[in-house]
Each structure stands twice: as structure tokens, then as C-alpha cells.
Amino acid sequence: MAQLYYKKVNFSPYRDRIPLQIVRAEAELSSEEKAYLSAVEKGDYASVKHALQEAEIYYNININCMDPLGRSALLIAIENENLEIMELLLSHSVYVGDALLYAIRKEVVGAVELLLNYRKPSGEKQVPTLMMDTQFSEFTPDITPIMLAAHTNNYEIIKLLVQRRVTIPRPHQIRCNCVECVSSSEVDSLRHSRSRLNIYKALASPSLIALSSEDPILTAFRLGWELKELSKVENEFKAEYEELSQQCKRFAKDLLDQARSSRELEIILNHRDDQSDELDPQKCHDLAKLKVAIKYHQKEFVAQPNCQQLLATLWYDGFPGWRRKHWAVKLLTCVTIGLLFPVLSVAYLIAPKSRLGLFIKKPFIKFICHTGSYLTFLFMLLLASQHIVRTDLHMQGPPPTIVEWMILPWVLGFIWGEIKEMWDGGFNEYVHDWWNLMDFAMNSLYLATISLKIVAYVKYNGSRPREEWEMWHPTLIAEALFAISNILSSLRLISLFTANSHLGPLQISLGRMLLDILKFLFIYCLVLLAFANGLNQLYFYYETSASEEPNNCKGIRCEKQNNAFSTLFETLQSLFWSVFGLLNLYVTNVKARHEFTEFVGATMFGTYNVISLVVLLNMLIAMMNNSYQLIADHADIEWKFARTKLWMSYFDEGATLPPPFNIVPSPKSVWYLCKWIHNQLCPGDDSDNEQKRHENLKTFTERHADNLIQNQHYQEVIRNLVKRYVAAMIRTSKTNEGLTEENFKELKQDISSFRYEVLDLLGNRKPQRRSYSTSSTEVSQKEETNEDNAGEKPRAKSVSFNVANKKKDFNVSALIKTMSGINMVEEKPKSNGISKRSFVRNGNRVQRLSSSKKESFKRLGLLFSKMNGHVPEPSSEPMYTISDGIIQPHYMWKDIKYSPMDREREENCSKSEINLNEVAYSGNTRLTGQSKECPVVCTSSLHCASSICSSNSKLIDSSEDVFDSWGEACDLFINQWKDGQEDHVTTRL
CATH class of the missing domain: 1.25.40.20 (Ankyrin repeat-containing domain)
Incomplete structure (x- = not known):
């Protein structure tokens, strides 16, 4: 087990213990x-x-x-x-x-x-x-x-x-x-x-x-679509890319949330991203930005309430208060307009600019007219399937009936409408809509039916019993294709369900379930083919002819099913219908007494049913349930997006007339055609061409100016939306943030910093406990202990430096900024790097700390009174310590003795800001009364002080309340210090 941690070691004292050691040690800090x-x-x-x-x-x-x-x-x-x-x-x-x-x-x-x-x-x-x-x-x-x-x-x-x-x-x-x-x-x-x-x-x-984006909405659209496509390529980071795509969609939607008026909405949704395209004045409300959103599947943007409000206003144009009307009034209005669609269509053909002609161009009226036309087409299909007009059923090439002649204009109108849609939108956009694919299949079946009927009418003239017709007779194929096209035509009506808030989500769920069925069929076909191949291989040798079976019937459609697995095609049919329980178990029996073969065949057949029914079918149910739940969770967004796609198909110019009136040439179309033919056959002279060029240039200039103005308005609106969005985002982040651990950390840091600042101002900071010895470039740390009493608490560590012999005559800098309120102002530095400093008093700080400064100098007077005026002899190797005190320059002391009164005063004193040496304070430590010789102190250090002893330096404690009798000694010290530092104070280490 120990080998799992690191290599085997031999120093472990116990065999039943795993020795642990640090194998990836880091450098320790000093x-x-x-x-x-x-x-x-x-x-x-x-x-x-x-x-x-x-x-x-x-x-x-x-x-x-x-x-x-x-x-x-x-x-x-x-x-x-x-x-x-x-x-x-x-x-x-x-x-x-x-x-x-x-x-x-x-x-x-x-x-x-x-x-x-x-x-x-x-x-x-x-x-x-x-x-x-x-x-x-x-x-x-x-x-x-x-x-x-x-x-x-x-x-x-x-x-x-x-x-x-x-x-x-x-x-x-x-x-x-x-x-x-x-x-x-x-x-x-x-x-x-x-x-x-x-x-x-x-x-x-x-x-x-x-x-950074000039058009943030369009940037979000394109980036979201690109990330969605990238998630399909980078499968390893699919979740990350999908989340980023959703983030872009939310941003575009949130940006649109900031719109506050219909004018801003119109400017945003009508803006064209490609300014190189000429803007048709008649298409100033073409909702170009909304079309781009639909193209990039920006469902959140399209379903945004502001966008839907504007769409509803444009959709119900001419019907104010439509939503507030009773449902019976709405139904009656729709039925009336639907029945009058032929009248409105004829009025538009005759006079497009008339009141009725403009009325049918409204999106809502156009939708009702197209729906009424399609319902009429379905009604005629119903009449055709009921064979109201009887014909000779045994005629091989029957002529078309009256109902079929009435259906033909609708079919031609549907085909012409699909051709125009493909021409206007492009092939790629056309094939991406599944309903267009369904329309293409439906129209193809109708064309095939018409073609086969024409072939049968031309090729076959006589009558013949239907039972004697060949299997691939044109009339039989035409009837089969016409039946399939009828089914597709009836199902096509489901696309209109998206206009209703109740049926729309169901229609979307059905479309999503079809995708699940296709996924399921892929796996099911693989299982079906695998078992069909195995069963056919097993029962191929036991195939019988129809004469050997009862009633001369062969296959699973007989009363007594037989030869279910004789061929591959028959096996596929048998396994498929077995899912619905239409196949008996005795089909696995053979006439020969081959029990083992029957057992293997029955086992394979049972295994297939378990896999297909228990596993795959339940998996399909679960998938469909999941798809429905996804739609149900986002029913509002999905339905509004689908409804918007339906509405947008009626907002566009063109396709005003429903079938079959769309195939009738209008006077406007005839005029445009004649004008084009005239221009091609009879081109004008140079003067006419020059005039047309001037007119075209003028028109282009006006449109370009309109584009610039609209783009400027769009940029102003976008600027306002961005400002509102940023403000709302900051407010939301502050509201949702609340109190976190980071807030408490920040508060703790502020309190800690404030504490140290206050201590600096009051002068109650204890300096770092260090003394420097040995050399100026080598640092050593040592633990000092109390020599007098071994049982007492040891002293704190001190870091000391020994400095080589230098010039003995040094100036001493005295820096007690935190005590006296004196600020140092740097002047022009000297060549040796020593800054000349002058003391500048801060008035406010002097007022606050004048008493503290006065007491500090009095404490120094106590120090000099204890020293009794003895100055120590210079030493060959000076030793200095870093401190924050002020000492008199050019003076040393030695043979210091304490009187009993001084001892008593020292015991009654509290901690002082003045520290001659950075040594830990011990509560029970007392100053010794013996005189000790001290070396010469470097008086030019930045924080230089007199060493009372080379190894043991005492922290001078003083009371906050100092006797007035010490004032004379303090004044004497100040006068001596001023004599030596009249010009400036130098700082040297």
C-alpha cells in the first residue's frame, strides 16, 4: 500500500505503518x-x-x-x-x-x-x-x-x-x-x-x-447562430457552445426589452443590415430585422412582448379592438370574409388600387381569403372521393369528371405559388421549411396523377373488366397517387393551427415528435433487418408452394398463415405486423419433425418481440413524452415563434390573390409585360436613355439619403437601448448580489487598515522586534533567553547586523512622525543618495498630537536622567539597532546605574512609543542595576539609538502621565539637539 504514495523507503520503524513525507516541497519563506x-x-x-x-x-x-x-x-x-x-x-x-x-x-x-x-x-x-x-x-x-x-x-x-x-x-x-x-x-x-x-x-x-458593435442586435444574431453550428462540430464542448449561443439570444432579447415606444420598435425591426441594398419606399415597413431574427432562429427575440405587440398591431390592421370582441362576432366575421374571397379577388384583379383591392392586401384579410380558398379545395377533394358523378368503372382511360376539372385550377395555382416563393426567397430558404417540402410532394403527386390520367385516356379507349387489368396500369397508379395526395392535402391544414393559441402548441409538439419517430425508425429498422436475415436463413429451406397450402393461399394474409419467413421481403412484413399482434406463433413450425429448428426459430421470434415491444417501443414513448414536455415548458415562446413565421408569410408584398385566382393575369401584370416587350423590341433614342439615367441617378441619391437618415435614427435608438440595458444590468447585479463572503472580507480588511492607521496616528505602534548584527549583507536570526532566570519566558527573536568600521562622526536622524506630527519633505538628493529633508509641520496634526509630542520629549528627559550624564567610550566595531527613537547626536553613555526611585518609576510606567531596541517586552523583566559597557553607536542611522547593552536591550516603559520635573532635562536635550541640527538632518545607515 505504501508504494501507492511514493517509492519504498527503509527508514520506517514500523512495518504496519505507512510512512509519510513531503515529496513536492516548496521553498520556505523567511x-x-x-x-x-x-x-x-x-x-x-x-x-x-x-x-x-x-x-x-x-x-x-x-x-x-x-x-x-x-x-x-x-x-x-x-x-x-x-x-x-x-x-x-x-x-x-x-x-x-x-x-x-x-x-x-x-x-x-x-x-x-x-x-x-x-x-x-x-x-x-x-x-x-x-x-x-x-x-x-x-x-x-x-x-x-x-x-x-x-x-x-x-x-x-x-x-x-x-x-x-x-x-x-x-x-x-x-x-x-x-x-x-x-x-x-x-x-x-x-x-x-x-x-x-x-x-x-x-x-x-x-x-x-x-x-464595440455598431449593430449589437445583428452581432448577437450571427454570433448565436455561429455558436450553435459550432456546437455540432465541437462535440466535446457542445454544452459550453450551446450556453454561449443561448447567452447571445438572451442579450438580443434583453436589449429589445428596453424599447419604450412603438417608434423605437419600428426603427429597430425595420432596419436593414445591408445598406448597399436599395430601400424601396414602398417597403418601409418590411420588418427586415425581424426576418433576420427568424432566419437565425432567435425565438426569444421574436417572442418578446414588445415585438409581438407591434406584430399584432400590423396583423389586425383595419380591425381595431379585434381581440376585445366576442368569439361569436369573430367567427361570423371570418366566415363572411371567407365566403366573399372570390368577390374580393375579382375586385383586386380589376382595380388593385380600389377600396376593395386595398382591403384584400391587408395581412389578416389575405390570411382569411387563402384559408377560405384552401377549405374550398378540400371540399372538392371530398366530392371527388365520393364519386358523385358516376362513370364507367371498367373504362381503362376514363375522361376527367366535372369535379376533377374544378380541382385542376387549384392545383395549377398551388404550383404557381410555390414557384414564385422559391424564386423570391431562394432555393436554400425554400427547402429549409418542412411545409414547403410537403407542398412539393403534394403538388408532385397531383402532377403525376394528371399525367397518368392523360396517358391512360390517350392509350386506352375501350372498356375491360377491372379484374383483368395488369398491375401497373396507368389508371390504377393514378388512383393510388391521387389517394396519397388527398391525405397530404388534408394534413396540410395542420399548418394553420399555429394561428390559434390552443392548437398551436399541439401542432408544434406533433412536429417535434415526428423527429423522434424518425430517430426511432433508424434503430428499429436495424433490429428488424437483423432478425429478418436470421429467420429467413433458418426457414428458407422449408418454403412450400401455394398448391400445398389450404385454399391454395400462401403467405401471412391467408386464413391459416404460412411461409412467414420463406423470403426476406416476406420475413420483413411478418416481423413488422407482429409488433401489432397480427402474427401467430405457429408460423415458426415446420412440417418436418425438426424440434430443434422450431425451438431456435421460436426463440429468435420471441427475442425480437421483447426487443421491439418492451425496449424500443417504450423508448419511443419516452422520447415522444420528453419532446412534448420540452414544448410544454416553452409553449409560449415556441408558439409565438411559429405564429410569427406564419404571419410574416402574409406581410410580404405579392401572393395577394389565393388560388385559383393567382394564375389569372392581372391588368398590372399585363401592362408590365407589354412594357418590357416594348423596351426590348423598340429601344429608345439617346436622349431618352440620358433622361432615364438622370432619373435613375436622382432616385438612387434620394434612396441613399433616406438610408443614411434611417441609419442615423437607428444608431440613436441603439445608443439609448444600450444605456438602459447597462443601467438595468448593473442594478440587477447589485440587487442579486446581496451580502457575500467577499463583502465581509472587504469589511474586515478596511477595519484592519483603519486600525493600523489609527495606531500610527496615536503613536502606539510597537516596532518590529529586530536587532541587526554580524554584517551588513548577512542576516541571522537567534533566540535570546533570559540569563538571570532560566525559568522565565524567553525573549523574542531579533535580527541583527554587524557593520564594519566607518566614519565615527555621524549625524543622527530623528524621525518620530507618528509621535510628533512632523512630516518629512524630500528635497533635491545629494550625490551619495542621502536625501536632504526638512521638517514641515502639519497644522491639523500638530493640534491633535501636540500633547503626545510633549509627553514623548519628557520621556526622553527621564532617559537622560537615568543615564547620569555618563558617555561611553568609542568602540572599534560599532553596533547599532533599528528603532524609532530620538537620541542626542555625538553623545554616548556608559556606567548607567539605576536608583531605587528610578526602579519604582519604571515599574509604574506603561508601554511607550519610544523603543531603543526592538526586543519583546516581558512583564516580569526588570532593568538591572549594574553598569555595563556599551560599544559606540552608529549615530547616523535612520533609526539609530544608544545600546544600553550589546546583547540585552531594554524596552523603556513610561507612563502616559509624566512628572513635570522631567521638563528641564527634556528642554536641555532639545537645545543640544538643535545645536547639531540647525541646517538639516541627514540620514545614513
């Missing part, structure tokens, strides 16, 4: 680096700044170090949304890396803007990319900032990036076979697919489309 990252995490600005300054001098901290989670200090600041620390880190040239991507993913807008405005200084030494852990990066190499921002769909961040003119790679076509796509797929197919998915995921961002 204590300074941990403190540095912890300060960034807590929002401690002062500590972070102090650590960065020390890192520039001593190189004791790697400012680009990472925690166990792979986060650098910059990433931690981004996660906590601490922009002040971010700015501080960037000012010290920390490695940026994927910080911008990280900020975009966290959706920290301020951090993104800060990183975008950040410019690396020239000559900056950044950490090379190869030195960083690229495999630990959370982002793939193909991810760019704009792509990640689009993935998060953050409008503000996307706007910041788009304003800087960023770009996104253009994806190739779905089935692109270029060298780039082929080579990329061969090298790394997973990366190629993932890269394509990331690009499309970015392009499908609603915020990006709204910002």
Missing part, C-alpha cells in the same frame, strides 16, 4: 518575508513601507516572494482591494506578472485602472518570466486582459480596456482548413479547441457586444 506578506494581508501600510525600504538597503526580503497559495504581495493587495498598498508596491517596482489578469478576474476596477496607468521605469530590473513559476499561473497563455474582462462581463473594466484600443483574435470559420488551423490542431488539439472556446466566450460577452 520570517521577514512572512511578516512582509502578513502586513500586506492586514493592510499595515507603515510596516509594508518599512519592509520595502529595508529590502532596498539590506536585500533581506524578496519583495516578489509568494505565499503557499502562489500569491505575491501585489496579488494579496489586489484580492483585499487595498489600492494604497498596491500603489506602494508598484512604486518599489515589484514584479507585476499576471496582476492585471488577477485584478480583472476579481473585478477590482480601481486596481485595473491603477495597473493600466502603471508604466515601468526605464532600466527597471524586473524578475524574468522564466524565473517565475509559470506552471502555477492561473491563466493560460492565450488569455488576454480584454478576453478575461469579457469572460467576467464587467462593463466598467471592458470599457477601460476598449478605450485603450485592445484587440481580440478573429476566430476562423467553423470548418476552416487553413495552414494555421491545421498545424495548431496537430500540434496541440486541446489548446487549439480551448483557445477557440475562450475567444468565442469573450466575443459572446453582452457588455463587449454593447460597447
Whole structure:
């Protein structure tokens, strides 16, 4: 079992234990680096700044170090949304890396803007990319900032990036076979697919489309359709592409939701995407955008209430208040108009511009007239099937009856209507509509029936008993085809059900179930063919002739079924009808006593019935139930989309007259035909042609100007819709967001940062517990213990530096910004890198902290009173410590002794802001009364203080309430300090 973890080891002391060890250890952080990252995490600005300054001098901290989670200090600041620390880190040239991507993913807008405005200084030494852990990066190499921002769909961040003119790679076509796509797929197919998915995921961002697209609605249409097609090719990422396609559809629908008036709706739905096409003034309400939506199957967009409201207004034009009328009034009106369709059609043929001619052109009236015409056609088919006009049934080539002559104009009208539809819409659009395919089959059957009847009438003249006709007689075939066409014609009426809200969803469900039946038949035919082949192979040898069977009948249609599996075709029929229980079990018997053959045949027949009835048939029922449920769940959208397709077929110009009146040439058509013939036969002279060219140019200019005006209006409406959509999206996101864990983290971070800021202002911060020794470039950490009492709590760790002998005469910098309210203002730096600083007092801060400053200097007076004025001798190797205190320059002390009164005062004092050494405070520790010799202190350090002892430095405690008697010592110290620092204060380490 241990081998499952790692290789076998021999150091395990127990045989029944699995030894565990870290096999993928990471580099450990030093204590300074941990403190540095912890300060960034807590929002401690002062500590972070102090650590960065020390890192520039001593190189004791790697400012680009990472925690166990792979986060650098910059990433931690981004996660906590601490922009002040971010700015501080960037000012010290920390490695940026994927910080911008990280900020975009966290959706920290301020951090993104800060990183975008950040410019690396020239000559900056950044950490090379190869030195960083690229495999630990959370982002793939193909991810760019704009792509990640689009993935998060953050409008503000996307706007910041788009304003800087960023770009996104253009994806190739779905089935692109270029060298780039082929080579990329061969090298790394997973990366190629993932890269394509990331690009499309970015392009499908609603915020990006709204910002960067001139026509966001059309862009959403095309992109949604492309993603839907791509899901069929990239089967591995089918769910992702379908979700992106649905996202584009929702965006287009939500954008249309923001329309507030019918004028805006008309401008949107009537806009043409292709401005190169001339806009016919007569087609100003052709709903071009809605046609594009239907073409790309944008069901949510089409079923949107605003769109349906406009469609209903156009559909019931001329019938105000139609929906509020009683159903009986509606029925009576429809029946009346349906019966009058011949009168209206004749009126349109005679006078197209008359009142009746314009009335029949309305979409709703056109629909009623076409429906009435088709119902009349079905009624005549019913009359033809009832044989009201009797003819000689034994005549081989009968002439057409009166009813058949009446049916012929309707058939010709249907054929002419289909030809015009194919010519106007194109072949591809025509074949994509299943009802058109059904119409094509129906018309083809009628044409075949008419042709066969003509052949029979010409070829066969006499009468002959029908029983003696050959099987393939033209009249028999014509009658069979006419019967099939009657069925299709009756079923074609189902397409009109979509106009009704109750029958429409049922009709859509029926169409979806037909697809399930086709899928089922594919599997069923495979099973049927497999068992038919096996049974035919088994029973082929036992075939009998018709004379050997009772009543000379052979096959399964006989009273006593026989030879059910003798041929392959007969076997297929037998197995098919067995599904409906029309086949007996004794068909598996044979006349010979071959029980084994009968057993195998019966077993195969029973297995087929189990598979077909129990498995496949129930699977078909489940599939049909699922399809119906899908339609039922989206019944409103599916029905409105289907109804819109039906309505749009009547909004178009043309096809005004129903069959059979559509085959009658109208005066307008005759005039156009005569004019065209005249132009072809008698072309005009040059002057007429020149005049026509001028007229055409004028017309083209006017139409082009209209296009520009309409496009400008469309852009204004789209701009308003986008603004409303973005505002609604932001409101919705804020409403749905609520209180999350991120909100509590942000609140905790703000409180932590505020805590450290308050401590800095009040001067109650304890500095880091460090002392520096050994050398200026080597850092060592050691644990100090109490030498006096071994049982007491040990002291905290200190980090010390030993500095080589330098110039003994140094100036001392005194920086007590947090205590005294004195701000440092940098002036022009000197050549040695030492900044000349001057003290500038902040009035407000002095007022707040004047008492604190006064008490701080008084505490220093207590310090000097304890030292008794003794100055230590200089040492050859100076030792200094980093602290935040102020000491008098050019002075040292030694032989320090404490009086009993001083001990008593020290015990009654509380913690002070002034720390001579960064050593942990112990509550039971007392200052020793022995005098100890101390080395010379480096008085020019930034945070330099006098060392009371080389190994043990004491934290001076002072009370918040200082005696007034210490004021003189404090004043004496201030005067001495001013004498040495009149011009400026230098800072040197």
C-alpha cells in the first residue's frame, strides 16, 4: 500500500505503518518575508513601507516572494482591494506578472485602472518570466486582459480596456482548413479547441457586444447562430457552445426589452443590415430585422412582448379592438370574409388600387381569403372521393369528371405559388421549411396523377373488366397517387393551427415528435433487418408452394398463415405486423419433425418481440413524452415563434390573390409585360436613355439619403437601448448580489487598515522586534533567553547586523512622525543618495498630537536622567539597532546605574512609543542595576539609538502621565539637539 504514495523507503520503524513525507516541497519563506506578506494581508501600510525600504538597503526580503497559495504581495493587495498598498508596491517596482489578469478576474476596477496607468521605469530590473513559476499561473497563455474582462462581463473594466484600443483574435470559420488551423490542431488539439472556446466566450460577452458593435442586435444574431453550428462540430464542448449561443439570444432579447415606444420598435425591426441594398419606399415597413431574427432562429427575440405587440398591431390592421370582441362576432366575421374571397379577388384583379383591392392586401384579410380558398379545395377533394358523378368503372382511360376539372385550377395555382416563393426567397430558404417540402410532394403527386390520367385516356379507349387489368396500369397508379395526395392535402391544414393559441402548441409538439419517430425508425429498422436475415436463413429451406397450402393461399394474409419467413421481403412484413399482434406463433413450425429448428426459430421470434415491444417501443414513448414536455415548458415562446413565421408569410408584398385566382393575369401584370416587350423590341433614342439615367441617378441619391437618415435614427435608438440595458444590468447585479463572503472580507480588511492607521496616528505602534548584527549583507536570526532566570519566558527573536568600521562622526536622524506630527519633505538628493529633508509641520496634526509630542520629549528627559550624564567610550566595531527613537547626536553613555526611585518609576510606567531596541517586552523583566559597557553607536542611522547593552536591550516603559520635573532635562536635550541640527538632518545607515 505504501508504494501507492511514493517509492519504498527503509527508514520506517514500523512495518504496519505507512510512512509519510513531503515529496513536492516548496521553498520556505523567511520570517521577514512572512511578516512582509502578513502586513500586506492586514493592510499595515507603515510596516509594508518599512519592509520595502529595508529590502532596498539590506536585500533581506524578496519583495516578489509568494505565499503557499502562489500569491505575491501585489496579488494579496489586489484580492483585499487595498489600492494604497498596491500603489506602494508598484512604486518599489515589484514584479507585476499576471496582476492585471488577477485584478480583472476579481473585478477590482480601481486596481485595473491603477495597473493600466502603471508604466515601468526605464532600466527597471524586473524578475524574468522564466524565473517565475509559470506552471502555477492561473491563466493560460492565450488569455488576454480584454478576453478575461469579457469572460467576467464587467462593463466598467471592458470599457477601460476598449478605450485603450485592445484587440481580440478573429476566430476562423467553423470548418476552416487553413495552414494555421491545421498545424495548431496537430500540434496541440486541446489548446487549439480551448483557445477557440475562450475567444468565442469573450466575443459572446453582452457588455463587449454593447460597447464595440455598431449593430449589437445583428452581432448577437450571427454570433448565436455561429455558436450553435459550432456546437455540432465541437462535440466535446457542445454544452459550453450551446450556453454561449443561448447567452447571445438572451442579450438580443434583453436589449429589445428596453424599447419604450412603438417608434423605437419600428426603427429597430425595420432596419436593414445591408445598406448597399436599395430601400424601396414602398417597403418601409418590411420588418427586415425581424426576418433576420427568424432566419437565425432567435425565438426569444421574436417572442418578446414588445415585438409581438407591434406584430399584432400590423396583423389586425383595419380591425381595431379585434381581440376585445366576442368569439361569436369573430367567427361570423371570418366566415363572411371567407365566403366573399372570390368577390374580393375579382375586385383586386380589376382595380388593385380600389377600396376593395386595398382591403384584400391587408395581412389578416389575405390570411382569411387563402384559408377560405384552401377549405374550398378540400371540399372538392371530398366530392371527388365520393364519386358523385358516376362513370364507367371498367373504362381503362376514363375522361376527367366535372369535379376533377374544378380541382385542376387549384392545383395549377398551388404550383404557381410555390414557384414564385422559391424564386423570391431562394432555393436554400425554400427547402429549409418542412411545409414547403410537403407542398412539393403534394403538388408532385397531383402532377403525376394528371399525367397518368392523360396517358391512360390517350392509350386506352375501350372498356375491360377491372379484374383483368395488369398491375401497373396507368389508371390504377393514378388512383393510388391521387389517394396519397388527398391525405397530404388534408394534413396540410395542420399548418394553420399555429394561428390559434390552443392548437398551436399541439401542432408544434406533433412536429417535434415526428423527429423522434424518425430517430426511432433508424434503430428499429436495424433490429428488424437483423432478425429478418436470421429467420429467413433458418426457414428458407422449408418454403412450400401455394398448391400445398389450404385454399391454395400462401403467405401471412391467408386464413391459416404460412411461409412467414420463406423470403426476406416476406420475413420483413411478418416481423413488422407482429409488433401489432397480427402474427401467430405457429408460423415458426415446420412440417418436418425438426424440434430443434422450431425451438431456435421460436426463440429468435420471441427475442425480437421483447426487443421491439418492451425496449424500443417504450423508448419511443419516452422520447415522444420528453419532446412534448420540452414544448410544454416553452409553449409560449415556441408558439409565438411559429405564429410569427406564419404571419410574416402574409406581410410580404405579392401572393395577394389565393388560388385559383393567382394564375389569372392581372391588368398590372399585363401592362408590365407589354412594357418590357416594348423596351426590348423598340429601344429608345439617346436622349431618352440620358433622361432615364438622370432619373435613375436622382432616385438612387434620394434612396441613399433616406438610408443614411434611417441609419442615423437607428444608431440613436441603439445608443439609448444600450444605456438602459447597462443601467438595468448593473442594478440587477447589485440587487442579486446581496451580502457575500467577499463583502465581509472587504469589511474586515478596511477595519484592519483603519486600525493600523489609527495606531500610527496615536503613536502606539510597537516596532518590529529586530536587532541587526554580524554584517551588513548577512542576516541571522537567534533566540535570546533570559540569563538571570532560566525559568522565565524567553525573549523574542531579533535580527541583527554587524557593520564594519566607518566614519565615527555621524549625524543622527530623528524621525518620530507618528509621535510628533512632523512630516518629512524630500528635497533635491545629494550625490551619495542621502536625501536632504526638512521638517514641515502639519497644522491639523500638530493640534491633535501636540500633547503626545510633549509627553514623548519628557520621556526622553527621564532617559537622560537615568543615564547620569555618563558617555561611553568609542568602540572599534560599532553596533547599532533599528528603532524609532530620538537620541542626542555625538553623545554616548556608559556606567548607567539605576536608583531605587528610578526602579519604582519604571515599574509604574506603561508601554511607550519610544523603543531603543526592538526586543519583546516581558512583564516580569526588570532593568538591572549594574553598569555595563556599551560599544559606540552608529549615530547616523535612520533609526539609530544608544545600546544600553550589546546583547540585552531594554524596552523603556513610561507612563502616559509624566512628572513635570522631567521638563528641564527634556528642554536641555532639545537645545543640544538643535545645536547639531540647525541646517538639516541627514540620514545614513
